[in-house]
Amino acid sequence: MARTTTRIEQVMAHVRAGIASRTQVPGTRLPSVRAQARSLAVSVSTVVEAYERLAAEGVITPRPGAGFYVAGPVAPLALTQLGPRLDREVDPLWVSRQSLETDPSVLKPGCGWLPASWMYEEGLRRALRAQARAPSCELVDYATPTGDPALRQLLSRRMAAIGIEAAPGQLMLTESGTHAIDLICRFLLKPGDTVLVDDPCYFNFHALLKAHQVQVVGVPYTPQGPDVALFAQALQAHSPRLYITNSGTHNPTGATLSPLVAHRLLKLIDQSGLVTVEDDIYADFESQPAPRLAAFDGLARVIHIGSFSKTVSASIRCGYIAARPDWIDGLIDLKLATTFGGGRLAADIILKTLTDSGYRKHMDALRLRLARARDETATRLQKLGVKPWLKPEAGMFLWCRLPQGTDAAAVARSCLAQGVVMAPGNAFSQSLSAGDFMRFNVSQCADDKVFGVLARALAVRNVSA
Template identity: 35%
Template sequence: MATTGTGPALPAAWPALPIDRASRASLVEQIVAAIAAMVKRKELRVGTRMPSVRQFARSNGVSTFTVVEAYDRLLNLGLLSSRRGAGFFVARSAPPALLPATGVDPMVPATTTVDALTPDLYSGVSEALPVGAGWLPPEWYGDTTILDAVRQAMKIPANRLRGYGHPLGFPTLRQHLAAQLSDSLFAVDAEQILLTHGATHAFDLILRTLTRPGDCVLVEDPGYSNLTSLIRHHGCIPVAVARGDDGLDFAMLAAQAAACQPKLMFVNTVLQNPLGTSLSQAQAHRLLGVAEQFDFWLVEDDIYRELAARGEASLAAMDGLRRVIRVGSFSKTLSPVLRVGSICASPSLLPELLRVKMLAGLTTSKINERAVYHAVSARPYHKMVEKLIGQLQSHRERTIDVLAEVGMTPVARPRGGMFVSAGWPADESNRSARLIAGQALKAGILLSPGEFFMLGPSPTVWFRFNVAYAAEAPALLTFLHTVRP
């Protein structure tokens, strides 16, 4: 390849990339993936000058706007650099965090996991049996608890309807949360609590505050599917750390942390979604040690703690909110319609999180927060949660028995909570859980395939089952009999 004073030059004729206009992936995604692959194969070496935006657009029959966005993504990912007046140049010899253990090339943007199935998994308006959904039946929360709380919340004097509400969130709810956490887990002040529109909003604020495009973020694999898409949306690179029946793979965690120097890691300490497992006290201590060694934040997704046994490990309690940011939510013990979550963080970090919250959307809903306060502070609440735990336990055991009838075994043995993830051993048919989920939807059954929760391909066909709906569902059993290997 010829060289110039500014580094290796491309051939005069830039080769057309294999762009498929019928693909579900956008033109931008295909261009980014193709160039990342060329860098990986060393067809493009460090210092190679890329064609101008107009040259690239002309060679590939795309608009200059498409090329600009693709180059911008490649800049954010660190694969390209730009020099004023000189153009764009290859900046890396290999994608960061490219470890065989991840199962995928994290630099090649995957198509989003949100497809025709996922809106139904969150909307609650589908007529399909919600075996794969993340919410409990409304009647499990009690007949009047939520309605009474909403009625109480609406009783606001007119003179309190001025303004947008407290930036941190409804003070009385924050004080209640601080008292509950201080009593059961760790000492925290109400001024260290920021209320959000649910846990996903909390994750978004944390990513906005602590990461920049191109940063690596560690995630559990399998783990929360929406989180991976959110990380990619921010231009960051999700990097997998395997989690199974025995907890986290610490050898893989150390290797990934050393390779990609992550800014933070998201982890479900208790009743992990989708496996339902919990980290032991020893594993939690070890995780804190790795975070300290490689200097990254730990975001503890703690939304299932109220459904777990007392005494389970708490990263926030062990760490005292020095390196841990705790995210909570009420969607699992109250209705998910009440979108209220919380962030507990150190006094040094909270002001910046608050600033980002106000920039991104001002304050959160005082009505929702008042309703949550009235619900969780009412006398029947704790009895309702205890009843939930009992119902989940009996339905969980029944679900495991039902799935065994069609040859399905748990991916991991859950310690509690709402989910059982189970599947069949690997076979030679190369079947896809996603395709089976599509067939199930046509049969009126909403499944969550294992691919939703993993960064790479799964060696087996498995699904996450909501035990509240799967335990007593003859239609599910009939369908699984028809598709079993």
């Protein structure tokens, strides 16, 4: 039987959590014993004893007549200590670890990438063979700070096709899409700033923003885009510095931004001075391009980013940032300070793959394959009482509501025990309001075991409910 935690230990744990999250750094004065007692609803004597024990451990230092202060060096950054404690089943870092670390035999309908057999392997192998014959400098030298000029030129043309005017000089290559967002956060944010995200949104946005120690506010996402009225309220209430969203096909919902919502959002962005980061990682999955905020804004206050991990290779890491010239100049310096010149091989391989004669045909076939998989997966899920929130026009995701009263985290835990990794809704929700939702990757749902395991997990949950 587990031992009950005493109130003294609870106070000590509260102080340690503040230190671990760097809310209280060395030299910070702790609340007085009376103030701490009021805030934690315990007695003054309880706090006195907790402080004395922490002082005996060397965690805090008493200063006669001045109170207690945090001691020692800055604690190593512990992301799981930042923000509310979450069940591991809905912690973004846990979901990522389960998807990346489990045995290859484990099924992963909760992961965010295509099966290897769905990728453009033939073209990628041709690119690798061609790169092996490249001059020595292309194999061993650093890249320029902005990255391969030919790939930036290609990206400029590709962006122009969806209405975004960005000269090659407004583009900088990065090591990945996540690296692009990390650089932008370093460039624009300081700890304590507020960032808006969609609710739900890609779960690694939450984890990355935790690392930057900013305040995150979620805005409910609708089938047409973020709720504009609530977006305006968030601007008024929180004065955010940044808004991070998906353009094109939204992750996890599969929704697309409507022109009307895009127009209204840009008016709010212009009025508030908000900077928007538009992640366009799913661009090549679209048959018809959805509106891009960067196209309407002209890259004045919208930063456009992307990468190729979903369509070319997640192993060959390469992303990009498109922004106004003065911001690119600052981002180049920041990139040099954190990664120096960056890799050259990845950009060269990506360029060769994208310009390979078979890439366009491969993507045409992939879009059809995904459309069939979305229909088939939706049909099989509906037979289990799992209902898609909407029918996406493109992409690999279905955002689905489980039968009424079902706890998605509990279902995910049950499925994992049977060798199936799921993605429960609250991993994507800043407000933790998606407890009965799950995201399904239709490309990873071909095995009948996925639906058998899910059916058993849902049956157990319904019986227990």
